[in-house]
Amino acid sequence: MERIVNDFTINIATANGTGSQSANLILLQSLFDMGVPVSGKNLFPSNISGLPTWYIVRLSDQGYQAPGDRTHIQILVNPATWEEDLAALEPGSVVIWNSDTKKKTVDREDIISYPVPMSSLARKINPKIAKLVTNIIYVGVLAEMLDIDQECLEGAVAKQFKGKDTAIELNITALGLGRDYCKEHLVKEDPYGAEKRTVEKPQFFIEGNEAAALGAHYGGAQLLAWYPITPSSSLAENIINYIPRLRTDEEGNATCAVIQAEDELAAAGMVLGAGWAGGRGMTATSGPGISLMQEFIGLAYFAEIPSVFWDVTRVGPSTGLPTRTQQSDIAMLYEGSHGDTQHIVLMPGTVEECFEFGWRAFDYTERFQTPVFGMSDLDLGMNRWACEGFTYPDIPMDRGKVVREKDVFEAFETFGRYLDVDGDGIPYRTLPGSGMAPILYRGTGHNPMGVYSEKPEDYFNLMARLKVKIDNARDQLPAPILREEEECEVGIIFLGSMENSIQEIDDILEDTGMKVSQCRVRALPLHSEVEEFIRRHEVVIVLEINRDGQLYGILRRELPNDLVTKVHSVAYSDGMPPRARIYAERILAALEEVKQ
């Protein structure tokens, strides 16, 4: 039997609220610390306790981070999904199962079965917390089966239970029990194993939400106004958690205010209030929250109020699948609120970019005096990703065209809040409290002086200037990341967390003989390089995790007519993190259609 090393997928089926998340993170971290390229996906329910949860761990020397096509090793602990999980396995798969589970057994002849009395083993340690310990037992069994390094395993336990010595000791004992049971009672019949790898650059694991939160602090966020919602809550909570360390003086006083609002509408209102007063305000929410914020988003656009909104997207419409991932808010963010609008949307695809866009969002919103969205998603935001470290901002904070000094103000021949002095569509502003050129900001029509107006030319000119302003932003926003083949046969345009699946998709496509280039869009409005990329390629696929091809829709509308026919949509979403084969097959089908 040929050994299969660092190239398989483990699926762990548990119930939520049983402590399985810590066990799974220990498994993930220990593999990571061995240098094995590994990714973990938490498929959890919208529930506190008792509903099915799956955790998918993929080891891949090729660096593939999407969940694999199939499960190679199944951990069965949850009786609720037992039969379903078992039936889904391909012949030859491995099942490690809790043989203490009442009325459940593994009766398939075509799979490798390892029964482990996990509950009895756990009870030996402490009957009171047997349910919790059961989870760490299967990690011990896996450690033995896969040959996971004990030092790395213990290190991962220490990281998970930082400073809690009793918990560390208990978990290490439980891991040992799992290992010992395996050694004494089971014979390895499967080919799977983990092997240490040397990592060129040291890396750590971090969630996108924590990275974005840190980015916000390095952007000098002054107000976080938020309302809890999955999957964005941990972004807000990480901002709060880092305030004592990063934003507090010796007396314990902070330079970043936090207000938990009564709803998303109020959160958005507070962000606008902060921007109006001259500060850096932000909120973190998800699609349903953005839906509620629409009215304020339009006000921010029309009255030109700096404001930052992070949307960690989940599956819609409506409440949708609150704990699953999707890229379906693109259109809503780009054209948020009633009337003609167009917004800046930053779309990070890595944790490093979550950090970077975290601070840049404030620079953009103040430079362009318009709302700026950060669009992450549940997959990027709530799962852990490898990171080499965060880079400190290389430019000072860009506070935009704010007139703070009297002499600067007096140098203006005429000062109008909405007067386009420089021809770039961006006017100058003074701040409340300054006494300079006070106006009553409003969401109603206004002339360049900021005075209420219903005159046709005032309205027309204002809307035209806003269009120029946002258009000018295109090439000042993060440029797309291009990975191009010389042949320029097939180009794929994609965004955000699809970054984690694209290389595998690319490899599947290239196995069929074609040459595939990649263009990862990182901001809206689209950078001019995107158009150039399309121009250079014969056929371009726009790949998205949604039903309707929202980015494709934007491209179709904005591209010159001669390029529109080159562009084809492949949009798919079932709530799961993108699995490479599903998207690759749909791309192949789309290309086939193009040929015909």
Place this chain on the structure above:
Amino acid sequence: MSDKPARAIKLNVLNEPKDSYTGGPSSLCPGCGHDQISSVIINAAWENGIEPHRIAKMSGIGCSSKTPAYYLGQSHGFNTVHGRMPSVTTGAYAINKDLLYLGVSGDGDSASIGIGQLIHAIRRNMDMVYVLENNGVYGLTKGQYSATADVGSKKKKGAINETQPIDLCAMAINLGCTFVARSFSGSKKQLTSLIKAAMSHKGFALIDVISPCVTFNNNDESMRSYGYVKENEITLHMADYIPHFNPVAEIEVPEGHFRDITLHDGSTIRLETISEEHDPADAMAALTALHEAETTKKHVTGLLYFDPSKPSLAEDLGLVDQALIDVPDEELRPSKASLDALNAEFLA
């Protein structure tokens, strides 16, 4: 050269004339109670000697919310969205706590679409003056009842209101609002002193000002007043006709007494000034006074409840002493060393 002596211009403690506190011309219906409130705001700010640029004028949407354009032309203002002025004010306050936030709102804003925001601003004891210009109708959309309309009240068109009104003063007292007052747009003296006191209050100050709508609060009888027009000009749409009235005459009711006030349409409201013996620290007494006034069809005015002991939002936020707007950029962005330390810890 004229030998007439220059007319002496009255100045306040800042040597500012009252003109420094005025705004643009009002576009409200002539005789609107809201305009009287605007002039009281001008007076109060001027007499209190507040630098006009240190005031931030906040409002939502509606007739009342248009008024910040008509006073304090030297102050920045924000006419936000319907009912959501409290949240915008809260965000601005977090950034610049040194300004005096003067919010003006209506009963559509505060008792319906924005009642949640009002409640939560009270709950946070947000440091602001909240003037509620309360007329029981939606004016800009031409006369629908609002949630503060009294049971049995009649508007120009349509049925009698039979839905229970919301008494925002009673609600605010129950919520622990730290300054709760009721007044009348025509009671200039009382209203001036209440607004002046509210400006000095640290915390949320609600002043519910009864400000009758001259156009849409007309009952059936009032329709007779322009019956002539109706009979003689068939094509004229009633809803487009804005009658002209003089403002309600100034009215002062001595403490502990009541007086009937005749409105433009001939109807009366009975205003009672809360007695000198009323202890504003006594929430139960304030609620009793409101309840008794309601059962005897009176509107009790004056400072109903006052509690200066509660911390305001500024104290809850745990911020540095200086307003955040004054913190320099280099102090807002954490140092490079702090990020290096974080990266190192993550890698460890």
